[in-house]
Amino acid sequence: MTEEFASKSAAAIDRAKAEGRAALVGYLPAGYPTVQESIEAGIALARNGADLIEIGIPYSDPVMDGPVIQAATTEAISNGFRVANVFDVVAGITAATDSAVLVMTYWNPVMRMGVDEFARRLAEAGGAGLITPDLVPDEAHEWFEASDRYGLDRVFLVAPSSTPERLDMTVKASRGFVYAVSIMGVTGTRTSVSSTAEDVVARAHAAGAERVCVGLGVSNPDHVREIAAYADGVIVGTALVAALRDGGVDAVGQLTKNLSAGLGRAAAEA
Amino acid sequence: MVDAPTAGSEENVADAFLQGGPSLRNASGPYFGSYGGRWMPESLIAALDEVQDTFEKAKADPDFIAQLKDLNKNYSGRPSLLTEAKRFSEHAGGARIFLKREDLNHTGSHKINNVLGQALLAKRMGKTRVIAETGAGQHGVASATAAALLGLDCVVYMGAEDCRRQALNVARMQLLGATVVPVTNGSQTLKDAINDALRDWVSNVEHTHYLLGTAAGAHPFPAMVRYFHEVIGEEARSQILEQTGKLPDAIAACIGGGSNAIGLFHAFLDDASVKIYGFEAGGEGVETGRHAAAISLGRPGVLHGARSYLMQDEDGQTIESHSISAGLDYPSVGPEHSYLADIGRVTYEAVTDTEAMDAFSVLCRTEGIIPAIESSHALAGAIKIGHRLTEGKENPSDVTVIVNLSGRGDKDVETAAAWFNMLDEEGHVKGTTLSTRKPKGPTERTNEAAVDVNEDQN
Ligand SMILES: Cc1ncc(COP(=O)(O)O)c(C=O)c1O
Numbered sequence: 039m040t041e042e043f044a045s046k047s048a049a050a051i052d053r054a055k056a057e058g059r060a061a062l063v064g065y066l067p068a069g070y071p072t073v074q075e076s077i078e079a080g081i082a083l084a085r086n087g088a089d090l091i092e093i094g095i096p097y098s099d100p101v102m103d104g105p106v107i108q109a110a111t112t113e114a115i116s117n118g119f120r121v122a123n124v125f126d127v128v129a130g131i132t133a134a135t136d137s138a139v140l141v142m143t144y145w146n147p148v149m150r151m152g153v154d155e156f157a158r159r160l161a162e163a164g165g166a167g168l169i170t171p172d173l174v175p176d177e178a179h180e181w182f183e184a185s186d187r188y189g190l191d192r193v194f195l196v197a198p199s200s201t202p203e204r205l206d207m208t209v210k211a212s213r214g215f216v217y218a219v220s221i222m223g224v225t226g227t228r229t230s231v232s233s234t235a236e237d238v239v240a241r242a243h244a245a246g247a248e249r250v251c252v253g254l255g256v257s258n259p260d261h262v263r264e265i266a267a268y269a270d271g272v273i274v275g276t277a278l279v280a281a282l283r284d285g286g287v288d289a290v291g292q293l294t295k296n297l298s299a300g301l302g303r304a305a306a307e308a
Numbered sequence: 309m310v311d312a313p314t315a316g317s318e319e320n321v322a323d324a325f326l327q328g329g330p331s332l333r334n335a336s337g338p339y340f341g342s343y344g345g346r347w348m349p350e351s352l353i354a355a356l357d358e359v360q361d362t363f364e365k366a367k368a369d370p371d372f373i374a375q376l377k378d379l380n381k382n383y384s385g386r387p388s389l390l391t392e393a394k395r396f397s398e399h400a401g402g403a404r405i406f407l408k409r410e411d412l413n414h415t416g417s418h419k420i421n422n423v424l425g426q427a428l429l430a431k432r433m434g435k436t437r438v439i440a441e442t443g444a445g446q447h448g449v450a451s452a453t454a455a456a457l458l459g460l461d462c463v464v465y466m467g468a469e470d471c472r473r474q475a476l477n478v479a480r481m482q483l484l485g486a487t488v489v490p491v492t493n494g495s496q497t498l499k500d501a502i503n504d505a506l507r508d509w510v511s512n513v514e515h516t517h518y519l520l521g522t523a524a525g526a527h528p529f530p531a532m533v534r535y536f537h538e539v540i541g542e543e544a545r546s547q548i549l550e551q552t553g554k555l556p557d558a559i560a561a562c563i564g565g566g567s568n569a570i571g572l573f574h575a576f577l578d579d580a581s582v583k584i585y586g587f588e589a590g591g592e593g594v595e596t597g598r599h600a601a602a603i604s605l606g607r608p609g610v611l612h613g614a615r616s617y618l619m620q621d622e623d624g625q626t627i628e629s630h631s632i633s634a635g636l637d638y639p640s641v642g643p644e645h646s647y648l649a650d651i652g653r654v655t656y657e658a659v660t661d662t663e664a665m666d667a668f669s670v671l672c673r674t675e676g677i678i679p680a681i682e683s684s685h686a687l688a689g690a691i692k693i694g695h696r697l698t699e700g701k702e703n704p705s706d707v708t709v710i711v712n713l714s715g716r717g718d719k720d721v722e723t724a725a726a727w728f729n730m731l732d733e734e735g736h737v738k739g740t741t742l743s744t745r746k747p748k749g750p751t752e753r754t755n756e757a758a759v760d761v762n763e764d765q766n
Contacts, residue, residue, distance in 0.1 A: 063721040066628060097624075097625065098494065098625040098626040099494070099499065099500075099503050099611060099612075099626055100503075101349070101506040101510075101612075102349050102507075102510070104485060104507070108493060112493075112494075115625065120623055121623040122623075138421065144346055146609045146610045146611065146618070146620065146626075147611055147622060147623055147624035147625070148624070149609055149610060150609060150620060150623060150624030151623075151624070171349055172347055172348060172349055172610075172613075173347065174346065174347075174348065174349075174350055174353060176345075176346060177345050177346065177347055182653070194350070194352045195349065195351070196350060197349075197350045197351035197354075197356040198351075199350075199351055199352075199353070199513065200350055200354065201354060201357075204350070204353060204354075208350065219351055221349070222351055222510060222511060222512075222514070223510055223511040224507045224510055224511065237747050245553070270661070
């Protein structure tokens, strides 16, 4: 991993590491249900134990997302969400907390704004970088340049199906951390975390990744505990979105607190 | 906004490009100029590599080629005819119009060419299940057919709106043993069906092949789907030479994702004298915003794995397309078409719902052929270019045009009947409900049988 400057995501994960635990990464969509409430929900994530916050850009064709996130992002768009609002959400959360805030986005909205312009505005808003579910390093020339220019993290995904060559290449291309997909599938809660996740993490570590976080299907403290035993961070999405949907910002805070109990943090914390 | 040349300027651009330019045939991908590529989740890259590798090996394997040829000939009924439409010609300025009869293929459209090829590849990869998206239902029917033939499980994703528009094809797929999943996300049409098929593929990639139905998507799909359809143009080229002794002045096809079109175009790409036209769905008119003319009015972006012309808003959100034709109701287009548009080799124009339905009616009444509404866009285009190319010509019949009749219109009878005002308030064909006899038993028995089949599936 290239590390020519201080990566905000890496720093957040390392802070957790220094406390002897894995980092908690919480996902919520920007603009859901409104821009203001998504800022409040992001702040609730941070205040209740999320070390990194992943803010998704609602997109018309989210092929990596299951029904819960699809429904939320569709609602955000029909409530008037505009892509540029994501910078307000990032700025709103970073102003109020110390968490590293990344944006998770499908690639076309970035391309449409212009990769450079998008990166400039994200950096200005205090964002840490991008997680790109449908951008593989093979197509990322423009993003390499822009992320270097503005000092942003490039979080690419690795999957159980990634070949050793691709894993190697993706680990080298990433900055901040590597996102290990726990299973072959889309976002959504699942009753158990697949054992393939541990293997992917081990392979990514072996390929030289210093920080590997696991996402997809993680929804309760037991999952968190299981993954925290071998990964550097645990990513929770759908369960948080469902909490926001059903119980608003307070429910997000409560669930985050429960989840962070699985991190192996020194008990005194809460 | 569009770099593609307008109708008046293509002669010079195309000629300039072709004089001494490199061959445009057999472009292998992943890129077509700046288009194409693999804008896909990492989870699917290994599967795409496997498809590509299997495809490359199969292409070089005489056994595979022989198997495909045999199916094309003895199952689909290839070669398809090239029929001169003599009475239709009068509506196209007197130009001689030749129809490439993909409507006569088994299952009623060109879609079977690609499906047989990919289903054979699925078997080679040891996959036991195929999934497909479908708009008009033709690709779904073709996929269900090939799956039945080769003993594969088949699940077809179809927008709920398209299920309604093409109910007959839903029943056909079910009769063939496929499971049809109505997609209620987004615009409930083709693009959303592709999204759900991709979600399924990501989750089941180990034993499932995604049988993509058009020359779009991530590499290797655009080049591979084209390869399986190249037979259309190869046949048409030798048939027209045989029937007229010369190359055509122009060829025309409709553009959904672009598979029937690229299949016809490919054989003619290096024939500088042949003008090539792709007709996109202009819906209610491109000025209304309710259309599916991605090349004419879109701008480059990424959707479903490829960079190509795309109907999108200022935020990069995909704009819903609109067309009377379910098979053309797609907001993007295969990447090779975007490239051919930019370099000026192919001219892309929009044809409205009304123009297409007029051409539909003309073909029915002049030739005794009911075309698919998709193909009717190509017919409407042929009427336009026929007039254009014969203008001022002493002998209009010197001008010859090949139109890809990509499918038959049986599936569209209901849509057409509604369009031409042939239905009463209850949606019945006017004048068909006058019988006073009680319906007989068999109707019901058939229904029960159909339900049973369904329950077996689920
Ligand atoms: C008869 C027919 N023609 C054309 C199309 C459009 O697809 P493509 O552009 O890939 O040929 C379809 C798609 O469903 C179709 O059924």
